[in-house]
Amino acid sequence: MTGPGEHRTPENALAQAQQTQNVFLQFTPARAAIDAPGRGGELAGVPFAVKDVFDVRGTRTSAASQIFDRRPSARRDAEVVRRISAAGAVLIGKTTMSELAYSGLGVNERFGTPTLTRGGRQYLIGGSSSGSAAAVRAGVVAFALASDTSGSGRIPAAWAGVPGFRPSLGRYPSAGMTSLAPTLDSVAVIAASVAHLETIDRILARESPAVPEPWTPAFVIPHDEYLARCDRHVLERFHADLACLRGKGHRIVQRRIEVLDTVQRLHRQHVPIVESEAFAAFGAYLEQPNLLSSPVRRRLQRSRTRLQEFGSTALYEAMPSLRHQFGQELGSAVLLSPAAEIDAPAYVDIRDSPELHDEMNSRALTLTMMLSYLDSPSVIIPTGDDFAGRPSSLQLSGRAGQDRRVLSAAQLLAPARARSPRESTSPQ
Numbered sequence: 253m254t255g256p257g258e259h260r261t262p263e264n265a266l267a268q269a270q271q272t273q274n275v276f277l278q279f280t281p282a283r284a285a286i287d288a289p290g291r292g293g294e295l296a297g298v299p300f301a302v303k304d305v306f307d308v309r310g311t312r313t314s315a316a317s318q319i320f321d322r323r324p325s326a327r328r329d330a331e332v333v334r335r336i337s338a339a340g341a342v343l344i345g346k347t348t349m350s351e352l353a354y355s356g357l358g359v360n361e362r363f364g365t366p367t368l369t370r371g372g373r374q375y376l377i378g379g380s381s382s383g384s385a386a387a388v389r390a391g392v393v394a395f396a397l398a399s400d401t402s403g404s405g406r407i408p409a410a411w412a413g414v415p416g417f418r419p420s421l422g423r424y425p426s427a428g429m430t431s432l433a434p435t436l437d438s439v440a441v442i443a444a445s446v447a448h449l450e451t452i453d454r455i456l457a458r459e460s461p462a463v464p465e466p467w468t469p470a471f472v473i474p475h476d477e478y479l480a481r482c483d484r485h486v487l488e489r490f491h492a493d494l495a496c497l498r499g500k501g502h503r504i505v506q507r508r509i510e511v512l513d514t515v516q517r518l519h520r521q522h523v524p525i526v527e528s529e530a531f532a533a534f535g536a537y538l539e540q541p542n543l544l545s546s547p548v549r550r551r552l553q554r555s556r557t558r559l560q561e562f563g564s565t566a567l568y569e570a571m572p573s574l575r576h577q578f579g580q581e582l583g584s585a586v587l588l589s590p591a592a593e594i595d596a597p598a599y600v601d602i603r604d605s606p607e608l609h610d611e612m613n614s615r616a617l618t619l620t621m622m623l624s625y626l627d628s629p630s631v632i633i634p635t636g637d638d639f640a641g642r643p644s645s646l647q648l649s650g651r652a653g654q655d656r657r658v659l660s661a662a663q664l665l666a667p668a669r670a671r672s673p674r675e676s677t678s679p680q
Contacts, residue, residue: 262342265299268392269345274364275386277304278311279345293340294455301387302397303380304346305353306330307428315430316360317351318543319534330428332397332439332456339455344393347383351545353399353432354530356407356592356616357609358382359602361545367599368412370641374599378408378592378616384442385412395443395452401433402526403592403620405440406647409632410591413643415666416442416632417449417659418624420652424456433529435568436624446633446666450659462656469661470585471497475508478516481618482593489644490590493635497665504588511577515622518567518574523555524621528564531555547609571625578626579651586661587649591632592616595642619647627652631662 262284269276284299307313307326314320329337337343348363350356358379359365366386367374377386381398385408388396398405400418409416417440424439431437441452454461473494479487494504535552537543544552593615602609623630630649637643646665650658 262297262299262344265392266344268390269301269387272386272390272392274348274366275383275390275392276301276345277314277316277348277363277383280308280311280343282310283343293338294451295336296340298341299344299393300336300341300395300397301345301347301384301393302330302333302343303349303353303384303399305349305399305430306333306346306397308333308343308346311346313430315352316349316363317548318362319352319537320430326428328428331425333428335456335458336397336452347381347387347396349383350380350404351548352530352534353380353401353404353430354534354548354551355379355613356403356620357597357602357613358408359547359599359609361547365599368596375596376411376599376602378411378596380404381408381440381442385409385414385416388412388414388442388444391444395441395448398440398442399429399432400438400440400620400624401436402524402617402624405442406591406620406630406632407616409442410634410645410647411596411643412442413634413637413645414442414444414632415446415449415634415662416440417453418630419453419457419655420629421627423453423629423655432533433526435525435529438624446631446659446663449631450663453655453659457655462660467584467657467660469657469664471502471504471588471661472509472582472585473504473506473588474512475506478509478512479590481615482590483595485595485638485642486590486593489635489638489642490646493644493646494588496635502665509578509581509587511574511581511626512622514570514577515574515625518570519621519625522566523558523562523564525564525567525625526621527551527555528559531559546606547613550606550610551613567625574625575627575652578628582651584654584657585650586658587628589619589647589649591620591645591647593618623647623649629653629655629658631658633662633666
């Protein structure tokens with residue numbers, strides 16, 4: 253692996269990490285000092301970070317919430333942390349996040365909110381895996397482990413302008429990961445390049461190096477109505493990226509994928525699964541004043557109200573057939589779409605308006621959530637900055653189990669447009 257974070261010692265990466273603001277919740281200097289010397293393996297000496305939903309022996313897994321303030325320190329590493337460490341990588345710390353992994357914006361009132369500065373304003377980096385994306389964006393680490401339920405890994409990757417990957421459910425072990433909504437929770441990876449994602453995917457899935465296969469991916473974009481709620485700038489960049497790819501000789505066709513309409517309709521008509529399961533796990537804490545942050549409290553209260561009249565049963569019952577239909581309709585093709593309907597909001601706007609915060613959070617999660625229901629392995633690839641310095645990205649998605657092919661397609665497209673050498677943003 254070559255890229256940001258590899259050509260430094262874990263001690264140097266740790267020192268840089270300690271200079272960042274609102275990116276790390278805990279540091280693991282003992283691992284940087286003890287694990288690194290003489291460490292062999294494919295990732296020998298490569299510094300990495302993990303979102304603070306993963307157990308790391310000797311540290312408390314906080315999920316960035318007061319709920320877990322009295323949780324004892326973990327006695328062993330989460331299985332994904334163990335596998336990465338066994339390959340020689342060295343953990344330097346645990347990254348911040350939205351409280352309980354329950355937001356697509358990345359705001360955390362208690363521990364601080366990572367932002368990107370652009371044009372003199374601070375913009376959100378997205379969530380819930382905000383710190384993991386910020387650590388990779390800053391070049392502190394080559395990769396970071398994240399989680400993704402409704403888009404928690406993909407949204408911050410997209411808004412930070414770095415690659416990110418949510419695999420098919422069950423591809424990576426979840427033992428030792430604090431859960432939000434078990435039906436949809438997945439380990440995810442945010443990294444400096446798609447090549448990094450492929451390496452980490454192989455290690456976590458315990459697969460041998462891929463043998464090149466004679467496969468030319470077919471690319472499909474969804475019908476216009478599916479993307480109708482996207483902001484104008486998002487659609488403009490999406491179509492500019494498609495034009496660039498077509499100019500490179502890639503064949504991209506547009507066709508209606510009926511199951512996307514169905515899952516959107518069901519999502520709007522019923523209580524989303526993540527809301528139902530998050531309320532089951534954490535709703536009781538509403539009775540304890542000042543324990544939950546304001547955004548989490550509002551979201552759980554809305555779920556409680558909706559669950560009194562509606563439920564999620566129809567979504568649970570429909571998911572197997574929806575996933576089968578998606579596989580039938582998409583086949584071996586790769587779906588291209590934006591990661592989110594909106595650009596990253598300015599932090600001050602969200603901070604000063606609870607109504608805007610909640611609206612933007614809902615909109616940020618919509619497109620990624622649909623693909624979570626369909627168990628679609630999805631990769632975020634950065635495609636450059638627009639004239640205003642806003643990171644642009646594409647989301648590549650396939651049917652369940654096609655993880656390697658989706659990653660291979662992402663590797664094919666990733667070099668098509670590089671990030672502008674003008675670096676207009678930096679993590680705060």
